[in-house]
Amino acid sequence: MKTEILRKYAELIARCGLNVQExxxxxxxxxxxxxxxxxxxxxECYRAGAKKVIVDWVHQKVTKLHYENQSLETLSHLEKWQLxxxxxxxxxxxxxxxxxxxxxxxxxxxxxxxVSNARQKWxxxxxxxxxxxxxxxxxxxxxxxxxxxxxxxxxxxxxxSAVEALWDAILKTSRALEGExxxxxxxxxxxxxRRYDYLNALKxxxxxxxxxxxxxxxxxxxxxxxxxxxxxxxxGGQFFNPNIPSEEIFTTPRAGEAEGIVYATKPLSYQGQLxxxxxxxxxxxxxxxxxAEKNEALLRKxxxxxxxxxxLGECALIPYDSPINNTGILFFNTLFDENASCxxxxxxxxxxxxxxxxxxxxxxxxARGINDSMIHVDFMIxxxxxxxxxxxxxxxxxxxxxxxxxxx
Amino acid sequence: MKTEILRKYAELIARCGLNVQExxxxxxxxxxxxxxxxxxxxxECYRAGAKKVIVDWVHQKVTKLHYENQSLETLSHLEKWQLxxxxxxxxxxxxxxxxxxxxxxxxxxxxxxxVSNARQKWxxxxxxxxxxxxxxxxxxxxxxxxxxxxxxxxxxxxxxSAVEALWDAILKTSRALEGExxxxxxxxxxxxxRRYDYLNALKxxxxxxxxxxxxxxxxxxxxxxxxxxxxxxxxGGQFFNPNIPSEEIFTTPRAGEAEGIVYATKPLSYQGQLxxxxxxxxxxxxxxxxxAEKNEALLRKxxxxxxxxxxLGECALIPYDSPINNTGILFFNTLFDENASCxxxxxxxxxxxxxxxxxxxxxxxxARGINDSMIHVDFMIxxxxxxxxxxxxxxxxxxxxxxxxxxx
Numbered sequence: 165m166k167t168e169i170l171r172k173y174a175e176l177i178a179r180c181g182l183n184v185q186e187x188x189x190x191x192x193x194x195x196x197x198x199x200x201x202x203x204x205x206x207x208e209c210y211r212a213g214a215k216k217v218i219v220d221w222v223h224q225k226v227t228k229l230h231y232e233n234q235s236l237e238t239l240s241h242l243e244k245w246q247l248x249x250x251x252x253x254x255x256x257x258x259x260x261x262x263x264x265x266x267x268x269x270x271x272x273x274x275x276x277x278x279v280s281n282a283r284q285k286w287x288x289x290x291x292x293x294x295x296x297x298x299x300x301x302x303x304x305x306x307x308x309x310x311x312x313x314x315x316x317x318x319x320x321x322x323x324x325s326a327v328e329a330l331w332d333a334i335l336k337t338s339r340a341l342e343g344e345x346x347x348x349x350x351x352x353x354x355x356x357x358r359r360y361d362y363l364n365a366l367k368x369x370x371x372x373x374x375x376x377x378x379x380x381x382x383x384x385x386x387x388x389x390x391x392x393x394x395x396x397x398x399x400g401g402q403f404f405n406p407n408i409p410s411e412e413i414f415t416t417p418r419a420g421e422a423e424g425i426v427y428a429t430k431p432l433s434y435q436g437q438l439x440x441x442x443x444x445x446x447x448x449x450x451x452x453x454x455x456a457e458k459n460e461a462l463l464r465k466x467x468x469x470x471x472x473x474x475x476l477g478e479c480a481l482i483p484y485d486s487p488i489n490n491t492g493i494l495f496f497n498t499l500f501d502e503n504a505s506c507x508x509x510x511x512x513x514x515x516x517x518x519x520x521x522x523x524x525x526x527x528x529x530x531a532r533g534i535n536d537s538m539i540h541v542d543f544m545i546x547x548x549x550x551x552x553x554x555x556x557x558x559x560x561x562x563x564x565x566x567x568x569x570x571x572x
Numbered sequence: 573m574k575t576e577i578l579r580k581y582a583e584l585i586a587r588c589g590l591n592v593q594e595x596x597x598x599x600x601x602x603x604x605x606x607x608x609x610x611x612x613x614x615x616e617c618y619r620a621g622a623k624k625v626i627v628d629w630v631h632q633k634v635t636k637l638h639y640e641n642q643s644l645e646t647l648s649h650l651e652k653w654q655l656x657x658x659x660x661x662x663x664x665x666x667x668x669x670x671x672x673x674x675x676x677x678x679x680x681x682x683x684x685x686x687v688s689n690a691r692q693k694w695x696x697x698x699x700x701x702x703x704x705x706x707x708x709x710x711x712x713x714x715x716x717x718x719x720x721x722x723x724x725x726x727x728x729x730x731x732x733s734a735v736e737a738l739w740d741a742i743l744k745t746s747r748a749l750e751g752e753x754x755x756x757x758x759x760x761x762x763x764x765x766r767r768y769d770y771l772n773a774l775k776x777x778x779x780x781x782x783x784x785x786x787x788x789x790x791x792x793x794x795x796x797x798x799x800x801x802x803x804x805x806x807x808g809g810q811f812f813n814p815n816i817p818s819e820e821i822f823t824t825p826r827a828g829e830a831e832g833i834v835y836a837t838k839p840l841s842y843q844g845q846l847x848x849x850x851x852x853x854x855x856x857x858x859x860x861x862x863x864a865e866k867n868e869a870l871l872r873k874x875x876x877x878x879x880x881x882x883x884l885g886e887c888a889l890i891p892y893d894s895p896i897n898n899t900g901i902l903f904f905n906t907l908f909d910e911n912a913s914c915x916x917x918x919x920x921x922x923x924x925x926x927x928x929x930x931x932x933x934x935x936x937x938x939a940r941g942i943n944d945s946m947i948h949v950d951f952m953i954x955x956x957x958x959x960x961x962x963x964x965x966x967x968x969x970x971x972x973x974x975x976x977x978x979x980x
Contacts, residue, residue: 196607196629203633210641217638221604221629225611230625233618245656252653 165331170201171208173306173335176345176408178208181304182259183404186213189258193220197265197310205261218258224270224310224436231274239278240285250293257301259404264305267312268496271436279435280465287470287538295526299516302404307334307499316496337488337500338409349394349405356393360413362572363391366562368554370421371479373506375550377427381446383479383508384421386533387557388519391415399522411488411503414480416513419535420449422476426508430494430501430544431458438496439463442543444510450474451510467510472537478509484548484568498542505546506565511539573739578609579616581714581743584753584816586616588803589712590667591812594621597666601628605673605718613669626666632678632844639682639690647686648693658701665709667812672713675720676904679844687843688873695878695946703934707924710812715742715907724904745896745908746817757802757813764801768821770980771799774970776962778829779887781914783958785835789854791887791916792829794941795965796927799823799889807930819896819911822888824921827943828857830884834916838902838909838952839866846904847871850951852918858882859918875918880945886917892956892976906950913954914973919947 178184190209194202202219209217231239271279309330311323317333318326335341339348373381393413395405423446431440442456442463451467451474454460467474482489482505489504513536515521515529530536552565563571586592598617602610610627617625639647679687717738719731725741726734743749747756781789801821803813831854839848850864850871859875859882862868875882890897890913897912921944923929923937938944960973971979 196604199604199631199633203631203637206634206637210637214641216642216646217634219631219634221631223607223611223627223629225607226614226625226627229611229614229618233622234624238624243657243660245653245660248653248656249651252651 165328165335169335169341171204172345173338173340174201174204174208176338176340176349177205177261177304177306178212180346180349181306181405181408182209182261182302183402184209184212184214184259185402187215188213189256190214190217190261191220191253191258192217192261192263193222194263195265195310196221196223198263198308201308202263205263209259224266228271228274228436231271231279236278236282236285239282242286242289247289250290254293254296257297257400259301260303262303262305264307264497264499265310265313266436267310268316268433269436269438270312272438274436276435276437276462276465280469283538284469291538298526299399299521302398302402303406304404304408305406305499306338306408307497309334313497317493333491333493333495334500337491337503340408353394353405356413359570360391360393363413363564366554367557368562369557370555371417371564372553372555373426373545373550374553375427375547377429377547378443379426379545379547379550381422381424381426383476384418384449385415385479386418386518389415389533390517390519392514392517396516407499407503409488409500409503411486412480412482412507414478414514416515416517416534417476417479418449418533419472419475419477419513420533422446422449426545428543428545429547430505431496432541432543433496433498434462434466434541437462446476449476466539466541469539470537472535473511473539475510475535475537476508477511477513477535477537477540478507478542480507480509480542481552481565482506482546483565483570484546484550489546501544502542505544506550506552507542507544507546509540509542511535511537511541573736573743577743577749579612580753581746581748582609582612582616584746584748584757585613585669585712585714586620588754588757589714589813589816590617590669590710591810592617592620592622592667593810595623596621597664598622598625598669599628599661599666600625600669600671601630602671603673603718604629604631606671606716609716610671613671617667617669632674636679636682636844639679639687644686644690644693647690650694650697655697655701658698662701662704665705665808667709668711670711670713672715672905672907673718673721674844675718676724676841677844677846678720680846682844684843684845684870684873688877691946692877699946706934707929708807710806710810711814712812712816713814713907714746714816715905717742721905725901741899741901741903742908745899745911748816761802761813764821767978768799768801771821771972774962775965776970777965778963779825779972780961780963781834781953781958782961783835783955785837785955786851787834787953787955787958789830789832789834791884792826792857793823793887794826794926797823797941798925798927800922800925804924815907815911817896817908817911819894820888820890820915822886822922824923824925824942825884825887826857826941827880827883827885827921828941830854830857834953836951836953837955838913839904840949840951841904841906842870842874842949845870854884857884874947874949877947878945880943881919881947883918883943883945884916885919885921885943885945885948886915886950888915888917888950889960889973890914890954891973891978892954892958897954909952910950913952914958914960915950915952915954917948917950919943919945919949
C-alpha cells in the first residue's frame with residue numbers, strides 16, 4: 165500500500181479516532197504485523213501534540229504459548245506493578261489505541277476453559293480501575309492486515325496479495341482510501357448524527373426483530389437512553405471516534421428485558437477462535453439456551469463468564485446494503501463484520517448513552533438498566549429480510565427496518 | 573535459516589545462556605526483526621521449566637520518535653508503576669534475555685545530549701534496584717539479524733541475502749551452526765576455564781598494553797580479583813552464559829589506576845550511533861582526553877555521564893586470530909566485535925570477580941576498587957601487533973600477549 169495513503173490513515177486514527185490533545189499521553193496496543201504503520205501512528209500522535217506515546221506490542225503466537233504453558237494461577241495473577249499501571253491509567257487517562265491484525269482463529273486448539281477461567285479470576289482485580297476510567301478517556305479500535313488474517317479472508321490469493329487486498333478492504337471501508345479521510349469522516353459523522361437524532365426523537369421503548377431464518381426477538385430499551393453513532397464525547401468533552409470503520413447506529417438495551425430467539429448470520433471470532441452457525445434463546449433478558457455448529461462449548465462458556473454475560477449490552481442497526489457488506493467480504497473480524505450487519509452484543513452496556521451520564525456513578529448507571537459484565541461481544545444478526553419494529557412509550561409501533569434496510 | 577538450526581540456537585539460549593530453572597520467570601527484550609525466532613525462545617524457556625515468560629518488544633524506530641518528540645522531563649521521568657516493576661524484579665529475580673538486532677547507526681541524527689541527559693536523570697532512580705539485583709540473576713545477550721544491521725554489515729548484498737548472511741555469521745560465531753550447540757558450549761566453557769585458571773594463578777597486579785598504532789597503556793588490577801570467561805554463577809548458584817557468543821577472558825581493573833593512551837581498532841556503536849577512529853588518554857585512572865574522527869562529542873559526553881564513566885570497568889583478552897575475527901566480518905555490534913578483539917570497557921565493573929563477592933555489599937565491592945557507573949561500554953583495541961605484559965605481586969613481568977596472540 166502506498167506510503168502517502170497509509171500516512172493519511174495514521175493521521176485519521178490520531179486526529180479523528182483518538183483526537184489526541186496537546187500534552188496527552190497515548191497507549192497503543194498492536195501486534196507485530198505492520199510495524200511500519202504502527203510507527204506512523206506513533207509519529208502522528210506526537211504530531212497531534214502527544215506528550216508521550218507508549219506502544220504495548222503483543223504477538224498472538226506468544227500469547228498462545230502463555231495459555232499453553234502457564235498454570236491457571238499464573239495466568240490469572242496480576243503483579244503489584246500491573247495494578248499500579250492501571251492506577252496510573254485512571255489518573256492520567258491516556259488515549260488508548262488498539263490496532264487489530266490477529267488471525268481470527270489464531271488461538272484454535274488451546275484450552276478455552278482455562279483462558280476463560282483465568283479471565284474470570286483477574287477481571288475482578290481490574291474492574292475497579294475500569295469502572296473509574298469509563299467514559300473519561302478517548303479510545304479507538306482500527307485494523308491493519310496480518311498475514312494469517314489476510315489468508316483467512318482471501319484464501320485464493322498468495323500471502324502477499326492477500327495482505328494487499330486486505331489493506332485495500334480495510335482502507336476502503338474505513339473511508340481512508342480516497343479523498344481526504346478527515347473530511348470524509350466529518351461528513352460521515354454528520355450523516356450518522358442525522359440518523360440517530362431521528363431515532364432518539366421517537367422515544368422507543370422496545371425493538372422487535374424478525375427474519376425468515378427464525379429470528380424472533382423482543383428487546384426492551386431504557387427510558388432516557390439514546391441512540392448514537394460515529395463520534396462520541398468523553399466526560400471531559402473530548403470528541404473521538406472509537407471505531408474505524410463504523411457504520412452503526414446503536415443503543416444499549418435494558419438489561420433483563422429480552423425475549424425470544426436470534427440466529428447469527430456471520431461467524432464470530434471470540435478469544436481467538438471462530439464460533440459458527442449459532443443461535444441464542446433469551447428468557448427474561450437472559451440467554452438461556454444456545455446452539456452452534458462449531459465451538460458451542462466456547463459460546464456456552466462465554467455467556468457464563470459472569471452474571472451480565474448472558475444479558476444484552478448493545479443493539480446496533482446497520483442496513484444490509486451497507487458499504488462494508490457491499491464489499492462482499494467476510495472479514496472474520498468483529499470491527500468489520502459488525503459494521504456490515506445489524507448486531508447485538510452480550511455483556512457490558514454503554515453508560516454514556518444515558519442522558520446526564522456525566523453526573524451518574526457507574527452504580528447508578530447499572531441501576532438504571534445498563535448491563536455490567538467483563539465481556540462485551542458483538543454478534544451479527546443482519547439479513548436481507550430482517551424487519552425491526554420499534555414500540556414507543558405511547559405504545560405506537562414504528563417500522564425501523566424493512567427487508568434489511570432503514571424503513572424511514 | 574533452517575528451522576531446526578534456529579530451534580537449537582533458541583534452546584542454547586534458554587538452557588546454556590540463561591539456564592532457566594523450573595519455576596523461574598523470564599523477561600525477554602527484543603526488537604521486532606525476528607518474531608518467529610523470539611517466539612521460539614519463549615517456547616524453549618517454557619520447555620526449560622519457566623513459570624512465566626514476559627516479552628518486552630521494542631522497536632528502534634519508535635525509540636527514535638520518543639527521543640525526537642518527548643521533552644527531557646518526560647524522557648527522564650519514571651512512573652510509580654515502572655519503579656514497582658523494578659521492585660518486582662529485585663524480588664523475583666527473573667532471568668533476563670536481551671535479543672539484539674538494532675541498526676548500529678539507527679539513532680543517527682538525534683540529539684545525543686538530550687538522550688544522555690535523560691539517562692543521567694533517570695539512572696539514579698533505578699540504581700538502588702540495579703545494585704540490589706547485581707550478581708543475583710542469570711542473564712544473556714544474544715543476537716538475531718535485523719534488516720538494517722545486515723545491510724550495514726553486508727552492503728553489497730540484497731536485503732534478503734544480507735539477512736541470511738548475518739544469520740550465518742551469528743550462528744557460526746555462536747557455535748550454533750554445526751554439531752550440538754549445547755555440547756559445543758560445554759567444551760568451549762571448559763577451554764576458557766583452563767585459560768583463566770592459568771591467569772588467575774599468576775596473581776597479576778597490572779597489565780601493560782603496547783602497539784605500533786600508538787597504544788601505550790598501563791592498567792592496575794585488584795588483589796583478589798579474578799579473570800573469568802564463558803559461564804558465570806549467580807549468588808544463588810545458577811550457572812549461566814551471559815554472552816552468546818563469547819571468546820573473551822576478562823577481569824575488572826582497579827578503578828583509578830590507568831595511565832597512558834589507547835587507540836580503538838574498531839568502530840563503536842553507542843546509543844545507536846557509530847563513534848569511529850578514536851583514542852582515549854588516561855591519567856590517574858581517568859579518561860582525560862579523547863579524539864575521534866566521527867562523533868567525538870558523543871564520546872566526550874559518554875565519559876562524562878557520571879564519575880565512573882571516565883574510569884575503566886573491564887580488561888578483556890581475545891587473540892587477534894579468534895574465530896570471530898577470522899570471519900573477517902566487521903559486525904558494528906559490540907557483542908560480536910568485542911569477541912573479535914582485545915577490549916577495554918569504560919564504566920561499571922564486575923563485582924562477581926572479587927573472591928568472596930557473595931558476602932560483600934555493593935558498597936564494599938566499590939571500596940575494593942570495582943568501578944561504579946551507569947554505563948558499561950566496551951571498545952576494541954586488539955591488533956595483530958598488540959603486546960600485553962603482566963606484572964605480578966612480586967614485581968615479576970609475564971608476557972600475556974605477543975603480536976596479538978596468547979604468549980603462553
